[in-house]
Structure formats: structure tokens, C-alpha cells
Amino acid sequence: MGVLISDPMKLKGRKDSRRRRGVAAELHHGLPVVLALLLLSGAACSKKTETPKPEARPVNIVFILLDAVRADHLTPYGYARRDTTPFLKSLAEKSVVFDRAYATSTWTPSSMASIFTSLNVNQHGVFTGYVATKSALERGEIIALNRIPSTVETLPEVMKRLGYRTFGVADNLNICEQMGFSRGFDHFSPHNSAGSDVINEQILEWRDAIRSGGRYFLYIHYMDAHLPYRPRAPWYDEKVKPAEVRREAYDSNLSLLDKRIRKVFEMLDFSQDTMVVVTADHGEEFQDHGGVGHKNQLYNELLRVPMIVYFPQRLPPRRVAETVSTLDLLPTFRELAGDRLSRLDRGVSFFKTLAGSPTQEPRTLFPMRWSETEEKTAKKGVVRGKWKYIVTLPQEKEELYDTEEDPRERANLAKKNPSMVAEMRMRLEDFEKNTRVFPREFARPARVSPEQAEQLRALGYLK
Numbered sequence: 001m002g003v004l005i006s007d008p009m010k011l012k013g014r015k016d017s018r019r020r021r022g023v024a025a026e027l028h029h030g031l032p033v034v035l036a037l038l039l040l041s042g043a044a045c046s047k048k049t050e051t052p053k054p055e056a057r058p059v060n061i062v063f064i065l066l067d068a069v070r071a072d073h074l075t076p077y078g079y080a081r082r083d084t085t086p087f088l089k090s091l092a093e094k095s096v097v098f099d100r101a102y103a104t105s106t107w108t109p110s111s112m113a114s115i116f117t118s119l120n121v122n123q124h125g126v127f128t129g130y131v132a133t134k135s136a137l138e139r140g141e142i143i144a145l146n147r148i149p150s151t152v153e154t155l156p157e158v159m160k161r162l163g164y165r166t167f168g169v170a171d172n173l174n175i176c177e178q179m180g181f182s183r184g185f186d187h188f189s190p191h192n193s194a195g196s197d198v199i200n201e202q203i204l205e206w207r208d209a210i211r212s213g214g215r216y217f218l219y220i221h222y223m224d225a226h227l228p229y230r231p232r233a234p235w236y237d238e239k240v241k242p243a244e245v246r247r248e249a250y251d252s253n254l255s256l257l258d259k260r261i262r263k264v265f266e267m268l269d270f271s272q273d274t275m276v277v278v279t280a281d282h283g284e285e286f287q288d289h290g291g292v293g294h295k296n297q298l299y300n301e302l303l304r305v306p307m308i309v310y311f312p313q314r315l316p317p318r319r320v321a322e323t324v325s326t327l328d329l330l331p332t333f334r335e336l337a338g339d340r341l342s343r344l345d346r347g348v349s350f351f352k353t354l355a356g357s358p359t360q361e362p363r364t365l366f367p368m369r370w371s372e373t374e375e376k377t378a379k380k381g382v383v384r385g386k387w388k389y390i391v392t393l394p395q396e397k398e399e400l401y402d403t404e405e406d407p408r409e410r411a412n413l414a415k416k417n418p419s420m421v422a423e424m425r426m427r428l429e430d431f432e433k434n435t436r437v438f439p440r441e442f443a444r445p446a447r448v449s450p451e452q453a454e455q456l457r458a459l460g461y462l463k
């Protein structure tokens with residue numbers, strides 16, 4: 001048995017096609033598994049207001065990440081089926097709420113690496129994907145762990161450099177030391193889908209240290225809404241038709257998360273000098289485009305995420321229609337903390353936007369997703385205004401959607417609007433040509449036991 005990884009391979013398109021130069025991309029064979037396998041083995045638009053300025057006095061930052069939570073299943077984002085998140089609704093009424101927030105990818109390792117570095121997926125190289133055959137798993141095959149490039153300063157490292165005391169607790173096994181996510185944390189507690197009760201217990205244990213004085217950065221990563229959607233009250237009913245069981249369980253877990261977030265507010269009693277951000281790494285699909293979970297797609301049920309910024313002492317509550325990205329979090333935190341902006345950051349600080357000063361230029365975003373299964377496909381997107389472009393490689397299948405007229409992305413307009421396709425294709429080409437790409441890095445290989453493999457399958461990480 002050997003290490004299941006090989007060198008990157010460039011896709012080859014039609015030689016006579018300009019498209020090949022613009023959108024052909026490197027696909028990577030092998031298994032850069034974004035697993036904390038060592039964890040499993042015990043290691044693991046309202047009226048404008050005056051634009052605010054970063055304050056001299058300390059500002060604490062609390063960053064709450066909801067894994068696999070799509071915006072349109074939350075009460076403050078208009079979910080009409082049921083009241084899944086009443087606390088978040090009350091929070092949103094006191095917050096700045098972004099209605100067009102996009103993740104960079106639809107897979108936790110890729111998306112979180114982008115949040116931690118403000119780099120696009122193709123830049124940091126933490127790609128989706130690890131898959132192994134059943135026989136290899138039964139043999140305890142060795143799998144390599146992809147990680148954030150060591151030469152890139154991460155979010156907690158930035159906060160620590162700026163004098164913050166840094167705390168991080170994560171319930172997703174990808175968010176681990178081996179993948180580079182623990183760098184910069186004074187206190188880091190990784191877990192493997194242990195549940196929000198365990199996460200909150202850790203926060204309670206840290207409460208005195210968090211509140212002991214001096215500014216702090218706290219990262220909380222909840223996993224309850226992720227597969228396998230544990231059955232729980234109030235809406236789960238095993239008697240409903242199978243297609244609805246998942247949705248009922250998912251919504252019930254959102255309700256649980258809502259209660260746990262409320263508990264964090266009660267435990268820490270956030271002061272007027274604390275900003276709280278609630279967002280997600282990606283969404284979740286329930287047959288929107290024929291699938292379940294968060295597979296290799298770039299549709300809005302997977303890319304559109306909540307973005308709620310609570311800082312009532314300084315930010316008047318409002319809804320923001322501008323397009324923002326989770327890439328923007330690190331630059332925003334930098335500005336809030338008084339740090340210099342980095343030339344490496346691909347995100348843009350939305351600090352001014354928070355108080356009602358909209359940006360003048362429309363954003364162009366480049367979400368991406370790799371699949372390293374036997375299909376070995378890549379999906380790359382361009383989001384600009386109402387338009388969404390997706391290309392699937394190596395097939396070179398192109399899609400174009402008007403997300404204002406067709407928010408569910410049902411009507412592919414690629415053939416009807418070739419000029420817009422050409423424009424978006426060119427934007428992608430220019431982006432890839434002019435963007436710095438860091439060499440991919442890997443941690444030491446880890447061995448997967450059959451028992452670990454079953455845990456990973458339950459989370460949808462292995463086939």
C-alpha cells in the first residue's frame with residue numbers, strides 16, 4: 001500500500017479553442033484529504049450614516065461559523081416553511097445583514113482556507129477531495145493531508161500579531177493542526193462532530209480567560225447542520241416521505257444551533273466593544289439540482305451563505321444588497337483592528353459598507369470546486385451582478401444564469417447569450433492569468449482504519 005497522491009495534471013482542451021487558454025485549469029489527482037484523521041485517532045438600504053473609523057480602544061471579535069448552512073433556510077433570510085432560527089432573527093434586527101454573501105467554494109476545507117487567508121481556492125491549493133476504494137480503506141490505506149501554505153499568514157495569526165488573545169473551537173475534523181488551521185491560536189480545541197453542546201462546554205471552560213481583560217478573538221465552528229442530519233425535535237418525522245426526512249432533520253438541527261448561539265451570548269455577555277459575525281462555509285442542497293448535501297456544484301443553494309454582523313453600539317441595523325464574499329472577512333477584521341491591509345488579500349474590507357457607505361464598483365467573484373473522485377472534474381464560476389457563469393472541466397460545459405430573473409438557476413442561457421458567456425470567460429481567463437498561486441503543501445500522511453472510514457462516510461467525506 002502506498003500514499004494515494006500524485007502530482008497535479010493540467011487539463012487539456014481543444015487546441016484550436018481560445019477557451020482552452022481562458023478556462024483550462026489544473027486538476028489534481030490523488031487524495032489531498034482534508035481530514036483531520038489524526039483527530040479521529042486521538043490527535044486531531046437605509047439612510048447613509050457617517051462612515052465609522054476603527055477605534056483606538058480594544059474591539060473584540062467573535063466569529064461564529066455554521067457549517068453547511070444555506071441562507072434561505074434561516075428565518076432572517078425569509079424562510080417561510082417554519083421558524084428555524086428565532087434568535088438569529090432577533091439578532092439580525094439589530095445587525096447589518098448581507099443578502100448577497102457568497103462562499104468561495106462548496107466544500108469546507110477549500111472554503112475555510114479561503115476565509116483564513118483571504119485567498120481564492122486556486123491560490124491556496126486546499127482543494128476538495130479525497131476518495132478511496134473500499135478495499136483500500138479496509139487495508140488501512142495511507143492518505144495525504146492537504147494544508148494551508150505555511151508562507152501565508154492566517155486569520156488567527158493576524159489577530160495574535162495585533163495583540164489579540166486568540167481562542168478557537170471547531171467541530172469539523174478538517175479544521176485541525178495538520179491542515180494549518182490551528183496556527184496563531186493561543187487556545188485551540190478541535191473536535192470531530194461532537195455536537196454543539198460539547199462546543200459550548202469548551203467556551204464555558206474558557207469564559208473566565210476570555211473575559212479576563214485585553215482584547216480577544218474567538219472562533220466558533222458548529223457542525224450540527226452537517227450530514228448525517230441527526231434526527232431530533234421539533235420537526236423530524238421518520239414517517240414523512242424520504243425526500244422530506246432530510247429537510248425536516250436539517251431544519252431541526254438549525255433550531256438547535258439557534259439555541260446554542262443564544263447560549264453563547266448569554267455565557268459571554270458581550271460588551272459594547274465586541275463585534276460578532278455569523279456566517280457559513282457553504283450551503284446545502286435538497287434536490288434543488290438533483291442532489292443532496294454539498295457535492296461538486298456551484299449553484300446558489302450551496303454558494304449563498306448568511307452574513308450577519310452584530311455591533312449595535314456602532315453599526316445601525318440595515319439590510320445590504322451589495323455582493324460580498326467570505327474572502328472579505330479577514331480584510332474587514334484587519335481594518336477593524338487597525339492593521340495594514342495586505343496586498344495578498346483577494347477580499348475587500350466591507351468596514352465602510354457596514355455603516356452605509358456602499359462601494360462604487362461591482363464585485364466579481366470566482367468560486368471554484370474540485371472533485372478528485374474518479375470523474376476528476378473541476379467547476380469554476382464567475383459571479384458579477386445578476387450574472388452567474390459556470391464552466392465544468394474537462395468537458396468545457398458552460399452555464400449562464402440570470403439570478404435576478406431566475407434565482408433558482410433553472411434556465412441555462414449560455415446558448416442564448418454568447419456575448420455574456422464570452423465576457424465572463426474572459427474575466428475568468430484574466431483572473432487566472434494574473435493571480436498568484438502558492439505551491440500546494442501536504443502534511444505527513446495519516447492512516448485510515450476501517451472504523452475511521454465509517455465515521456468519514458457518515459459525514460459524506462468518503463464514498
